[in-house]
Amino acid sequence: MSDVVLETRGLARSFTQGETVIHVLRGVDLTVAAGEIVALLGPSGSGKSTLLQAVGLLEGGFEGSIRIAGTEAARLDAAGRTGVRRDQLGFVYQFHHLLPDFNAMENVVLPQMIHGAGRAAAEERATALLSALKVGHRLTHRPAQLSGGEQQRVAVARALANRPALVLADEPTGNLDETTADVVLAEFLRLVREEGSAAVVATHNERLASRMDRVVRLHEGQLQ
Ligand code: ADP
Ligand code: MG
Numbered sequence: 001m002s003d004v005v006l007e008t009r010g011l012a013r014s015f016t017q018g019e020t021v022i023h024v025l026r027g028v029d030l031t032v033a034a035g036e037i038v039a040l041l042g043p044s045g046s047g048k049s050t051l052l053q054a055v056g057l058l059e060g061g062f063e064g065s066i067r068i069a070g071t072e073a074a075r076l077d078a079a080g081r082t083g084v085r086r087d088q089l090g091f092v093y094q095f096h097h098l099l100p101d102f103n104a105m106e107n108v109v110l111p112q113m114i115h116g117a118g119r120a121a122a123e124e125r126a127t128a129l130l131s132a133l134k135v136g137h138r139l140t141h142r143p144a145q146l147s148g149g150e151q152q153r154v155a156v157a158r159a160l161a162n163r164p165a166l167v168l169a170d171e172p173t174g175n176l177d178e179t180t181a182d183v184v185l186a187e188f189l190r191l192v193r194e195e196g197s198a199a200v201v202a203t204h205n206e207r208l209a210s211r212m213d214r215v216v217r218l219h220e221g222q223l224q
Helices: 048-055 078-088 104-114 119-132 148-160 178-195
Strands: 004-017 020-033 037-041 062-068 089-092 166-170 198-203 214-219
Touching: 004 048, 004 198, 020 048, 020 062, 020 198, 037 048, 037 178, 048 062, 048 166, 048 198, 078 089, 089 148, 104 119, 104 148, 119 148, 119 178, 148 166, 148 178
Parallel strands: 037 198, 037 214, 089 166, 166 198
Antiparallel strands: 004 020, 004 062
16 A cells, blocks of 8 residues: 555536636645645635545535545545445534533544444543543533534544545634644644644634644636
C-alpha cells in the first residue's frame, strides 16, 4: 500500500443555473499523504465545500479522478461509495449534525456499532476520545445541552471514532467565537495527529490554516 490517502486528478465540477454555467472546480490536483494535515484555504464561495463534498463522495456530477486509500472512488456505485465513506473517511461540518435525541457518548458509540464494533469496546473508545477532547464530563448530555465548542468536540470524536484514514473538515470551528475556535482547533489537530489520521480542513482563516502541516489555496477553481 502506498502512503497516499488521497489523490485527486483533474477534479472538475460546474453548476448550471438557468443559462449560466458556473465552473467552481476547474481541474483540482490534490495529493495528501498518510497522517498529513492540509489546510484548504480560500474565501467564501471559492469552492471549498464543493471540493470536500466531491472527495467525501457525497455528490456525483464531477469529472476527474478521486483515489482514496488506493481505491478509485469516483466511479464506484452508491454501495461502493458508502463503503469507502464508512471505512476510510470521517466528517466534521461547520454545524455539528449530531443526533439530537442521543447523548454525547451515544453519538460516538453508534457509528462504531454500525461499523461492527461491540458496545463495550465502542463505549470505551468513545469515552477515551471524548476525554481526550476534554468533554469527558459531558457524556450523558444531549447536543442541545452542550455549548457550541462542546458540540464540535463531540462531532470531532464521532468523526475519529472508526479510525478513518482521512478526516474531511469543513470550517469545523466556523461557528465558534475566536477564542473557542482556537482551543477546539488545537484539540482537533492534536487528536488527529495522535490518531495518525490525515485531514483536509477547509477554512477561510489564514491564522488557523498556518497551524496545519501544509496550506493549499483554491483560486479560480484550481489549487495554487
Ligand atoms: P465555499 O465553501 O468555498 O464557500 P462553495 O463550494 O460552497 O464555496 O461554493 C462555491 C460556488 O459554487 C459558489 O459560487 C456557490 O454559489 C456555487 N454552488 C455551490 N453549490 C451549488 C449548487 N448546488 N448549485 C449551484 N451553485 C452551487
Ligand atoms: Mg463552504
